[in-house]
Amino acid sequence: DSGVTQTPKHLITATGQRVTLRCSPRSGDLSVYWYQQSLDQGLQFLIQYYNGEERAKGNILERFSAQQFPDLHSELNLSSLELGDSALYFCASSVDTGGTSGVVDEQFFGPGTRLTVL
Amino acid sequence: GQNIDQPTEMTATEGAIVQINCTYQTSGFNGLFWYQQHAGEAPTFLSYNVLDGLEEKGRFSSFLSRSKGYSYLLLKELQMKDSASYLCAVRAAGNKLTFGGGTRVLVKP
Numbered sequence: 001d002s003g004v005t006q007t008p009k010h011l012i013t014a015t016g017q018r019v020t021l022r023c024s025p026r027s028g029d030l031s032v033y034w035y036q037q038s039l040d041q042g043l044q045f046l047i048q049y050y051n052g053e054e055r056a057k058g059n060i061l062e063r064f065s066a067q068q069f070p071d072l073h074s075e076l077n078l079s080s081l082e083l084g085d086s087a088l089y090f091c092a093s094s095v096d097t098g099g100t101s102g103v104v105d106e107q108f109f110g111p112g113t114r115l116t117v118l
Numbered sequence: 119g120q121n122i123d124q125p126t127e128m129t130a131t132e133g134a135i136v137q138i139n140c141t142y143q144t145s146g147f148n149g150l151f152w153y154q155q156h157a158g159e160a161p162t163f164l165s166y167n168v169l170d171g172l173e174e175k176g177r178f179s180s181f182l183s184r185s186k187g188y189s190y191l192l193l194k195e196l197q198m199k200d201s202a203s204y205l206c207a208v209r210a211a212g213n214k215l216t217f218g219g220g221t222r223v224l225v226k227p
Contacts, residue, residue, distance in 0.1 A: 109160035
């Protein structure tokens, strides 16, 4: 158990709909990261938040947005869903020392939310 | 940008050794990570290298050569439970990770 929680575990919805995925980081971790993993594909970085502020952006579609709340939990909103959005969505957290060289500061991953768009 | 390459799949026998290579091209380098991921589960951290050389952790070792943009993960005394995907990830600026496509390792009896 990494200490990172994600809800829901599974989500089945229809094209055109909107869903919200939720993540609670490990106690003490200030950074939250969102990743998408499609079938047979690697982890694609979507976005990072640090202490409530957006810190880094990856290949995140305009239909997707995220935020981090004062209690540090984060939500990923996916709208106008398409079949191709079906994937595993992982949240990870870390203390985040700003990438200080030599400091491991590994990311701890939650169990993921499996999204199926029909 | 960043480009990370690793083999798609490898097969090995229980008790043997397997070496998973990872090559990368990156603008800025601040460490290389290896993660293990069982099918449908979360990735779990295995190792971290930021300086050249070998890091050993039990049955797992990881090597880095920054000048060559090259790393490998060595799995010794393979067990059936080691059947999983192994993900190479490079950290550039900040704490953002870019992952390779992963190497699926199948351990056979």
